[in-house]
Amino acid sequence: MNLDARRYVILAFILMVGIIYTSRLFYMQVVDDQWVLRAQEIAEKRWEITPPRGVLFDRTGKKIVSNRTYYNLMMVEAEIRDLDTAKFAKLIGWTREEVCERFKEIVRGEGTYYNKNTGKRTPNYQKIRAYPFMKELTLEEVARIAPHLDNFPGFYEEVTSMRSYPYANGANIVGYLSEVSQEEIDEDHFYKPGDNIGKAGLERFYEKELRGRKGIRYIVTSAMNNAIESYADGKYDTSALQGPPLKLGVDINLQAYGEKLLKGKRGCIVAIEPSTGEILALVSSPSYYPNLMIGKRNISMYYPKLILDPNTPLLPRPLASEYPPGSTFKLLNSLIALQEGVITPSFGVACNKSVVGCHNHASAGNLADAIKHSCNPYYYAVMRRIVQQNRKKSVFADAEVGLNRWVDYMKSFGLGLTLETDITGLRPGRIPDVAFYDKWYGHHRWAFSTIRSISIGQGEVTITPLQMANVAAIIANKGWYYTPHFVKSIGENGPLPQYRKKHFSKIDTKYYDVVIEGMRRVVYEPGGTGRRALLKDIVICGKTGTVQNPHGEDHSTFIAFAPMDQPKIAIAVFIENAKGGGGLWAAPTASLMIEKYLKRKVTEKEREKTIIEAVFSYMR
Amino acid sequence: MRKGDSLVAHMDWALFVTYIIMLIIGMATVYSVAYNEEHPNIFEYSEKYGKQLVWLGISLFLGLIVFLIDSDIYRKFSVPIYMFTLFLLVIVLFTPKINGASAWLGIGSMGVQPAEFAKIGTALLLARFISTVNVKQQNIQTVLIANAIILVPMVLILLQPDAGTFVVFTSFLFVMYREGITYDPLILRVINRIPGIRFKETWVGGHFIPILFVVVILSIVTLLMSNEVLEFSFLPNVKVPGFYSVVATLFIIALLFLIFLRVVSARRERGRATLVVVLGFSMAAGLSSMVNYGFQSLRQHQKDRIELFLGMKEDPNGKDYNRNRAMAAVGSGGFLGKGYREASVSSVRSNHVPESETDFIFCPFAEEWGFAGTFVLVSLYMFMLVRIIIIAERQRAVFNRVYAYTVAMILFYHFAINIGMNIGFAPVIGIPLPFFSYGGSSIMSFSVMMFILLKLDSQRRDVLQ
Incomplete structure (x- = not known):
């Protein structure tokens, strides 16, 4: 037995492990990228800060679409201790059953993840993550709830920004926001689930301008998902940038006046400044109250009603x-x-x-x-x-x-x-x-x-x-x-x-x-x-139209511009199923709009009263 | 001691300096991992780095004491030392459990783990025993006594339970192998009962231990790699099954050995050496293929069971969760690392990798220094282990040689298992990385172990052959 040679067996064994480990480390650290991605997934989080959307002004500088602060009641299950559901339900004004149901709903809403390698299905819901328990609370609601949240660890309030419409007019122009769909997320990676996107009107057309730039903070998080420090001293961070304000050609007072005139009728008014092509007013009647379509809670409540209304308030008729x-x-x-x-x-x-x-x-x-x-x-x-x-x-x-x-x-x-x-x-x-x-x-x-x-x-x-x-x-x-x-x-x-x-x-x-x-x-x-349509000191040029149609009474229409020598406003009025020709309904409506725009006040009070008070049978 | 010799005249400086370098790197890593902005001072005792500094000081002080004592004392007192560590292992069983194990003997707020010191006691007694017997005439009795010396503390440690240290004790088998105490007598006793057979020795019995370990390790590595797919950023669309990497690595190792053996071995030995390497490679590759084939043909639930045992299974709250995160930390280090104190996954604050200052300390080191750092670290360990074996082989006294081998093998085990679990090659067994991990018991026991070796070596000339 040559025992001295056995030292080489042991040496070989040690060196072999050394070589294997070195090559494995080389592969893991230098060649293979998967661990870098995994590490990012684990510890480096992107925090997105969504800026408030750009605001909209009318032609006279009045803010017609702005932002308002709302609150979400957030929940982190892992931090909840001894929750007294009855007390909690009382605080937020729900029943115990509703609270329990909401818990289940959150878990369900997150869906499940199917792992192809193991064939296992795991829920996406994580106890250490924060989820909105109640969304879109007003300041009054949160002021009532927040002071008592200390008694309910795991719940806290969070600020969000949402649209607000100071004027109740022009809903069909500005459109509304709603949560992005999965298709929209797939199409544009700007969005993540829960983000809002313009679904109609200007909000949709100018989405890319209005949404602004998201701020991104790269942070290192702990296993409990808390931010512990900014990544690389914030070298890669970008700050959020609000979208630029949009100034509209719309005159909100004229718009409001037009909506008032068409109350009780189906129809439209479109007014344009001929020299620029700017739309001064675009009235669609009936319309809806724009503040009804803010936030998921409101939309899910009012949208079905609006979409089923036989007078189609959501349709931008003009x-x-x-x-x-x-x-x-x-x-x-x-x-x-x-x-x-x-x-x-x-x-x-x-x-x-x-x-x-x-x-x-x-x-x-x-x-x-x-x-x-x-x-x-x-x-x-x-x-x-x-x-x-x-x-x-x-x-x-x-x-x-x-x-x-x-x-x-x-x-x-x-x-x-x-x-x-x-x-x-x-x-x-x-x-x-x-x-x-x-x-x-x-x-x-x-x-x-x-x-x-x-x-x-x-x-x-x-x-x-x-x-x-x-x-x-x-x-x-x-x-x-x-x-x-x-x-x-x-x-x-x-x-x-x-x-x-x-x-x-x-x-x-x-x-x-x-x-x-x-x-x-x-x-x-x-x-x-x-x-x-006659006005005393403004020369209106117009043309009536009486449109026969299979849906009942004739439509009443009128197109016009004024003043004759230096036109400042061109207008089209269309009133559906008005009893009487273009001269009877549309022409006086147009003249009132013209006077309102050019003179800022209306002298033809009798004419105004007749139009405003007219309510057609289909609207009753 | 000869006249005029200073205490450190014959000390092996290469080993000592390597040891000191490791302590410094380890201390720097502990400081980085446990860094607390409120107490940035490294001497702050309330923080882990302050405590670790104290442990380092105590360790070096113990080393000085070891150097002052005549080396013969370890041989003479090996039995009482062994008995004392056994005694500690027994009384520790009656302490309350901390983290599920009765492993700590508290002295005030400071606790020590007797299991760490049992390694030294066992090493000394095993060295003493082997130095007293003539292994050329090994018989069943010597084999059984040697095994008993190891088994008694192993059983006590398993009762705590401390699986990590238990596994480390099998490193003594390699020392026995080197010294010729093998299971051959047991095998011969069985085989020679067969009429007509009269073996003096069997090759399998003699090399039973390294063969067993190679088989076990190769199987585990093959299993761990069998589910992996290798992809290379510079070779898109090429996917290599993980199993091929095992064979490729074996081939490279075989090639290196072939070159190495042709350089060192005598001309007439070359043919035999080549044959051994080729045969070894074929057998290893064959074994690996068989394991891979066998695993792939298993049913899913059988696979699951094996994967669960090896900690490969995706189990968010289980051990693989830790290992996966540890691997992410190591793998995300890149070539040059993220920079000192820039570890994002494995810092104590982020807590993604639990025990990142103790058992998983390799993680922050690898994340901060990248492959450049891990290459240096592995090289340092390789140098230290080879150096200890060189030291072992130059000893005149058998006691010294056996002891030196035990030190080498214990360090090797800790190195292999600890780093192995950070790179997905070993199941998660909680044992510290020598000289790096935070903790008094491990730093003290490894230091004392190292200083006894240095002392024995410095006095090797005093021993008569």
Whole structure:
């Protein structure tokens, strides 16, 4: 037995372990990244600080959307000692059963984690984590609860910031916030569960601006999940930055006044400043009280009610409701006919009610009077001349050429396409084109007589009130427009670049004068359909519309701008199922809005009273 | 002692300096881990680093006393020392349990663990016993006595219970192996009953212990690696089953041995050496493959049971929870580490790795100094162990040699198990890392052990052969 050689066995054994350990350490520390990630998971936590969202001001500098501080009652199960559920329930004003149920709900709400390696399912809920036990408490509620929380270890209050709407108006403009969905989290890693995101209106469109920048603190946490120190002395931390304030073109007083006028009616008012394209007011009636849609608790309570309301308060009608424009459409057909050279301003037509019904008025001897009287047979004649220009032998092929040209003009007015307005929920409306009628009637199976209702804005044509107001603005500008938009400045910057680009209609400026004169006559000359819009010292140019529709009474509509020589406001009013024509309801409403905006006060008290007090049967 | 010789004239300076360096690194690590901003002074007695400094002072003082006493006393008094440590092991069983074990003998607020000192007593008596017998004529009686010397304290320690120290006591088996006390007589007694067989010795019986340990360790490592998948950041989409890394490591080791043996061994021995290495590698790789294959073909619940035993199972509140966090701390150190006092996972304040100042002190060290630090640490241990074996082999007295081997093997066990549980190679057994871990008993017992060795070595020339 060679015992001395055994020293080498032992030496080899020791050295082997040394080599194995060194290579293992090299692999773990230098090559393999998984432990770095695991260590971060264990000890280095990202604390996100969500800044308050950017606030919104109206055009006069009034804060219309701001932030308010709320409180959450947080719970850490591991720190709870001898909880007297009965006492605790009494403190927060719940029953014992509700408290127990809420515990279970929190655990359930966290879901479970499925480990693929072991095939085991473990709950995500952790006893050492803090969870909101009650959310969105007001200062009054928390002031009552907080002083007694010392008796209930494991519970504490936490501050959060939420939206607040100082004015009860413009809910359909600003939209609302709600908790992010899983899809939204997957799409944008800015969000984590429980964060709020703009779900509608400006809140949604300007989400990226309003949300600001999250502050991130990297901290080292202990096993009990307490922060113990900042990681790397805060080298990688970023501070939270509130989103920039948005200044809107909206005049909140005008908006509020518009909402007041439309109370008791379904309808919309859109007012635009023609020279800038800024939307002054966008009234959708009925609407809702914006403070109802703040926070999960309120939303879950009121949203179902609002969504089931037959009068659809959540629908932003001015953007999304596509109505036949009715007689207001005649203005556009006049302009197109003039541009096409198929009529002259002195073109006249006898009011022959054999083709189409009309109200009783003297026959229009010229275009301006035709607008004043809103003469249907006149516009049949005009439209026939636009559509059937005798450029082709076949009447069908000829209609196709004419309609194509007509559609081109309409598109240049922003009709039949979705405007690039800075809000969500916009609809394009419909300007029926060749393809549309071909699909409907078949190729070369239709001509003017088939599609004639579009000459008076009925039938297949639909446009949204926003587009109607924009048409009024284009006429006021005599041929151009900026895309209607809400936000005139983002922080220090002006509006988005797309709102600094002028769009031109395909109608020469000179043709607008006669149409504008016709619009003046609508209001100011005997026999005009919009006499009820008359104001004493402001010259309003307008056009009424009475829209026949299958849903009951005619809609009442009116588009206008004022003052005539230097337009400051272009407006479209649309009131659903109003008993009576455009002149009866929409025209006076528009005039009140115009006066309110230009004069800051309303002198036509009688007119105001009539409109405000009108409540239509479907709203009762 | 010869005239004119100073106390330290023949001291092995290389070992002593290594020991001191380790103490300093260990102290610095304890200071880093337990650092408290309110008491930044390292001499602050209310903090662990202040206490550890006191323990270090006591240890060095004990070392001085050891050096003043003539070395012969350890041989002469080995029986009373052994009996005294046994006595302590018995009375400690009647103390109240702390953390589930009756392991502490309190002297005021300071407690000591008799088990730590039982190692020294056992080492001395084992050395004494082996030095008195002629191992060339080992028989069943000598084998049984040697084993009894180890077994009695082992049983007492298991009663506390202290599994860690219990396992450490098996290190004495390696010393017995080196000295030729093997289980061969027992095996021969059985085998030679078979008619026609008359063996004088068996190879298996002689090398039973190292073979057993290699088999056990290789199996454990293979099992631990069998569930792992290796990925390399510079080789995307390449996934290597963990088991291959075991074979690859074995191959590299075999290659190193081959080169080493060709350099050191005589020309005529080379062929045999190559054969041994090739055979050893084949057998080890074969064993590893068998274990891996066997494990993979097990049913899930059987796997679960093995994994649970080895602490591999995902068990958030179990031992693997600690080990997983310890591994995260070690692995996140990177090449150069996070910097002194920058450990985020394993600092005492964060408390993610429990016992990070005692049993898991390797964690903060590895996290702060990275691979650069752990490489130096492992190298220091390797140097110290090799140095002790060199010292052992130059002793004239058998007593000294056996004692030196016990020191080497005890240190090796602590090193291997403690670091092994930080890198996922060993189950979590609570034993301290020598010279590093916070705690009076371990620092004192290892120091006394070291100083006895240094003293014996410095007086080796006085002993007549």
